[in-house]
Amino acid sequence: MSKKVQHVKLEDLAQKLNVSKVTISKALRDHPDISIEMKRKVNLLADELGYVPNFLAKNLSSRKSNIIGLVVPKIAHFFFGSIIESVYDTAFKNNYEIVLTVSQEMAARERKHILSLLSMKVDGLIVSVTQETTDNAIFERVKNMKVPLVFIDRVPTTECTSSVTVDDYGGAYSATEYFIKKRLTKIAHLGGYNHINIGKARTAGFTSAMNDYNIPINSDWMIEGGFAEEDGYEGFNRIFSKGPLPEAILAVTYPVALGFYEAAIQHGISIPDDVQITCFGSNSYKNMVPSVFNFVHQPAKELGEEAVKLILNLINNPTEFECSNIELKTQLMINGKSNKSVA
Amino acid sequence: MSKKVQHVKLEDLAQKLNVSKVTISKALRDHPDISIEMKRKVNLLADELGYVPNFLAKNLSSRKSNIIGLVVPKIAHFFFGSIIESVYDTAFKNNYEIVLTVSQEMAARERKHILSLLSMKVDGLIVSVTQETTDNAIFERVKNMKVPLVFIDRVPTTECTSSVTVDDYGGAYSATEYFIKKRLTKIAHLGGYNHINIGKARTAGFTSAMNDYNIPINSDWMIEGGFAEEDGYEGFNRIFSKGPLPEAILAVTYPVALGFYEAAIQHGISIPDDVQITCFGSNSYKNMVPSVFNFVHQPAKELGEEAVKLILNLINNPTEFECSNIELKTQLMINGKSNKSVA
């Protein structure tokens, strides 16, 4: 390693080689103008001196960044953790950097982060909205600025968005159907807000399955709320206060199932003996480790990959890939194993 | 919302208000030079026009960024997920942004990411090294550049680093002692590499406890490896190939425990009936949900908070906080409950 590592810039290289800094700049970027010989010399010297281009200057003058901004509502949950890991990995392999921001389910933070990312001149934006997000103005703004935008998993209700989602309706339908076929017909739904696609579609899937099998829906058991533990906790208490418990629960997310579980245990209810729970999400580690829940498995890794691919397509080809929606299949996992008895 | 959202810059505001852009710049930054009245007008207009300062230009000229770079080896695991969430949250509350990069346990990626972050002119760097990291040259370079650097959880063996870690030695000691007091003396250690602090200290804690209680250590059961599932999987197979299994396992991380678990199940071994497993990490969600493992609980949230506080101190006061090491306590959790019978 060289000793002089501080503040090596184009001009330093230029002086040492007695050429202009433009030559250096071009050589480093493998511009066809420059001779092979020159490029060799420049790269050698750059390595030796430990030259690292100044990201800020570079992007300010070129007005692109090779950065994709990512905005997620949560991070310390397996589903989002997996999405994020996958997005990072796919971006890295395509020579893009990710700048991740976390909105913590707060619309105000989400807005602030998007503005930050825009001011960094990101080349594109991948967003999974908060449970609070109802105002789409910020997304309109992104669109007006012609910054490619892809939603992942959670999509606000606007026209012409590009998105990567899962088959929420079908997943909820299958999970509900599975309960019914097991003769568990007293089913509650801990659903998400209807202003978000996943809340709406999952509730619709649940309702359709119930209707198709002529099972009456108990309106006390149709809970609409957020996606976090506290929502599940509160959901239990609301259901509990109304009388006898259902035999089965379909929960809109894994955290909601956890919250329900906590409240149930505190009331001496045994899970899954007294109440069976299926939730959207993903059992961790290859579904090896036993869980008290069953899952509507969401392919997080694929979601991340597809979102990056789509945003790259949008960056390179803004018109052709506008408003494309990719929907991936879910899979009902019973005791960690894929369930084939239902569609 | 205003319609003209694209490319509003200082000069645009300046023209509208018939002042120079310097005045605007100062007003926006609440500089004492500017009159209250002027500031009011400027802020109003900025809001109206949706002005967002250009991050690139701003930081290029001021040569600071209000950004802290974060480098972690993994993300889709609860422990790192929690650290990351906590770092983001604490940074946000202090008006800093985080740029997160993920090395995926690869030293080469780690190096590349650190260079990227340096070229973004981050104000400081929080790093948890990969299991491969043995060359400290890149960290020396950071130090030479006078960029504040804090290690979190995983620290390379260099002199004068600032770090936030847990009591790895004590945690491993307590976990081992607990086994011994339960009369489980055939204990294997699935340890981490000795070139990283956590590998070394946890192995030392295990060894000390065994020695203090005069329990012989079976060298076939002292595995040194990485921190991921595959290492646990391989660890099982190495132990299994040597003859009878131990009664208990101390695993250096949760993923290692998972890998061991998978391999064990495949061989018809029952966990925890045949082999009890304790690992470093954290049961998820308030330790409510039953787990087949016991845990040496690491306070991830506090780790993140302390790391951010320390880096902010270093940024504001580079000399005073140099080489400070914060060590947090671990807690042995048995069946999700804190164990008081051992230290």
Add this chain to the structure above:
DNA sequence: ATGAAAGCGCTAACAC
């Protein structure tokens, strides 16, 4: 209290 000039480190025209 306000502004003019210079410059952060780089890239993009356009000459030569």
Add this chain to the structure above:
DNA sequence: GTGTTAGCGCTTTCAT
């Protein structure tokens, strides 16, 4: 092939 000239949008002296 290589260099010259501008300029990205902001902040910083230093005048006024």
